[in-house]
Amino acid sequence: MGMTRRSWVALAATLAMGLVGGQAQARPAVVKVSLWDRGAMSMAMLERGPMMGMEAGHMPNGPMGISVSTATVPAGDVTFNVTNDSTVMEHEMVVSPVKDERTPLPYNKAAQKVDEDAAGHLGEVAELAQGQKGSLTLSMKPGRYVLYCNIAGHYALGMWTLLTVK
Numbered sequence: 001m002g003m004t005r006r007s008w009v010a011l012a013a014t015l016a017m018g019l020v021g022g023q024a025q026a027r028p029a030v031v032k033v034s035l036w037d038r039g040a041m042s043m044a045m046l047e048r049g050p051m052m053g054m055e056a057g058h059m060p061n062g063p064m065g066i067s068v069s070t071a072t073v074p075a076g077d078v079t080f081n082v083t084n085d086s087t088v089m090e091h092e093m094v095v096s097p098v099k100d101e102r103t104p105l106p107y108n109k110a111a112q113k114v115d116e117d118a119a120g121h122l123g124e125v126a127e128l129a130q131g132q133k134g135s136l137t138l139s140m141k142p143g144r145y146v147l148y149c150n151i152a153g154h155y156a157l158g159m160w161t162l163l164t165v166k
């Protein structure tokens with residue numbers, strides 16, 4: 001039974017290093033990302049409703065969206081495990097930095113897409129068919145980021161969410 005005094009000391013040292021050594025974390029933080037929609041009629045909302053882009057100042061509540069397992073992750077390597085949970089259409093996930101949540105992302109109205117180059121494109125899991133999965137790992141600095149789907153019309157229909165890196 002029982003641990004020796006020596007092993008208790010070793011255990012305590014390991015725990016202390018775990019608490020202090022946040023930067024030395026070996027594994028990337030993981031964010032599970034679900035891309036979803038409310039079915040084939042979701043796109044019909046585009047002509048009817050207001051644009052539900054980021055500048056609205058609140059989280060979107062549209063016919064399609066992006067859900068994350070955590071909205072805050074530690075700085076360093078972050079892995080996004082993305083699933084397109086739609087049964088009817090393609091989605092994707094693009095990552096861009098956010099300076100101010102109330103400033104609209106650069107948007108091309110004719111194309112109905114965020115201007116990824118102007119917004120600052122950090123990485124993406126592009127064009128997943130329904131049911132498909134994809135993964136992306138980024139080295140992330142502290143700050144705010146937006147995850148969005150940039151298939152035409154989807155951002156405006158509320159397909160985005162915010163992520164904080166601390």
Ligand SMILES: [Cu+2]
Pocket residue numbers: 064090091092149150151154159
């Ligand atoms: Cu989409």
